[in-house]
Amino acid sequence: MAGPVCFYVPAHIIDHIAKNARQLGIDPEPAQRTAIASQAARQTRRAAAPANLTAALTPPRPGKGDRQIFDDGHQWNTGVTLVRGEGDAAVGQANANAAYDGLGATRDFYRDVFGRDSIDNAGLTLLGNVNFGVQYDNAFWDGTQMVFGNGDEVIFTDFTKDVDVCAHELTHGVTQYTAGLIYTDQPGAMNEAFSDIFGSCVDQAVHKVDAGEHNWLIGEEVMAEQLYGEAIRSMSHPGTAYDNPILGKDPQAADMSGYVPGGDPHVNSGIINRAFYLTAIELGTVPAARIWFNTLLNLWPNAQFIDCAYVCAEQARILARDGKVGRNAPQTVRSAFREVGIK
Ligand SMILES: [Zn+2]
Structure with a gap:
């Protein structure tokens, strides 16, 4: 493979x-x-x-x-x-x-x-x-x-x-x-984001915390002593993870106003990361994870952000209908994507 x-x-x-x-x-x-x-x-x-x-x-x-x-x-x-x-x-x-x-x-x-x-x-x-x-x-x-x-x-x-x-x-x-998202532009940013999303879900499961208690930082435990407090990415506030002479300044986009066309997947992934964070804060991490995992199963290699928003709301609707997530999950998902400028 x-x-x-x-x-x-x-x-x-x-x-x-x-x-x-x-x-x-x-x-x-x-x-x-x-x-x-x-x-x-x-x-x-x-x-x-x-x-x-x-x-x-x-x-x-x-x-x-x-x-x-x-x-x-x-x-x-x-x-x-x-x-x-x-x-x-x-x-x-x-x-x-x-x-x-x-x-x-x-x-x-x-x-x-x-x-x-x-x-x-x-x-x-x-x-x-x-x-x-x-x-x-x-x-x-x-x-x-x-x-x-x-x-x-x-x-x-x-x-x-x-x-x-x-x-x-x-x-x-x-x-x-699964989705086989290609590693360029919007599908690349989603490929990166899904890794941060489920990475943070595993982190929360290991530390037994839910969305409300989690720090939503990626890589904060691998920073050496003098960079204590910095992190590689912030899912709740993309673009604020670090700012120091050694690493530079976090360039991540938090919403579509910061989107860099054709940019590094690690930069544009902030937009999708924050949409997940907003979903998880409302629904809880595990229900949000179920919706987003079903989304990953139903995306395709060159899917765009707007496709992700649509598939995610659809999967939320199916899971809500089956009683696996709350009744308001589709609305929460749509609201999260709109808040980051994907509409
Ligand atoms: Zn990665």
């Missing part, structure tokens, strides 16, 4: 760091290496290399959505050493356990709330890699596996620390298998 490599930290942030680090007295090397490695990963997508299998670890059962966690030993390679299989006891490394837990939380959320069997709905084995590269300031899904960097501990910390990293990235996989 092919698909785009989806990086957690968008290129505009990594580029800003690489350009400005030296004058801020920060080692520019990790960001530069990250930019180069990201480029390389984009060009040479690969399946997991043959692993050094340890007999004591549990092999994955095909079609059961089992997890396999690899320690890449700071090589720029994936699938280096299998350290934990499904049901195996926790290991010494916190990030390997966090990756295992994050993959599990995401898989379980999709199963419990949507009845979906792993990413492909056919029990795809979930591969996770930790300790990829050296001070690698990113995480990505390459169409077959999840890869987490350690961060440089100056700007970003280990990317296993925030469950929304894993949930965001795995959702790119779900989108590949």
Whole structure:
């Protein structure tokens, strides 16, 4: 199965760091290496290399959505050493356990709330890699596996620390298998938004909070100490997640007045993110998630924002009719899309 490599930290942030680090007295090397490695990963997508299998670890059962966690030993390679299989006891490394837990939380959320069997709905084995590269300031899904960097501990910390990293990235996989939204302009922005949307839903499920208590921030747990309080995106107030000399200023659009035609999906995704936030605040996160998941199942590769609004209201109506969400869900959805200027 092919698909785009989806990086957690968008290129505009990594580029800003690489350009400005030296004058801020920060080692520019990790960001530069990250930019180069990201480029390389984009060009040479690969399946997991043959692993050094340890007999004591549990092999994955095909079609059961089992997890396999690899320690890449700071090589720029994936699938280096299998350290934990499904049901195996926790290991010494916190990030390997966090990756295992994050993959599990995401898989379980999709199963419990949507009845979906792993990413492909056919029990795809979930591969996770930790300790990829050296001070690698990113995480990505390459169409077959999840890869987490350690961060440089100056700007970003280990990317296993925030469950929304894993949930965001795995959702790119779900989108590949469902709507197949192409990664450009409006469908690209929706592809990004669905990853933030279900990423935040998993995050809320793990922390046992609903829409009203959630911070609606993406990536706030992977910011290193000196950037504490910043985040990569804000779903409630897109464009306000960060503003500092290291990362630059959050360029996200919050509504259609900020829409950039043909712009980076990570910029325009703010519009759709906020429409979900407005829906969730009214209906609660799980009912909103059900509506938006059915929307994802009914969209198509080059769908536009207006199509999303229409399909979403239709799915809300069907779920309301079946008593799965509140009676006013279609109106709430329409109002949310109108508030962000999609009408
Ligand atoms: Zn993404």
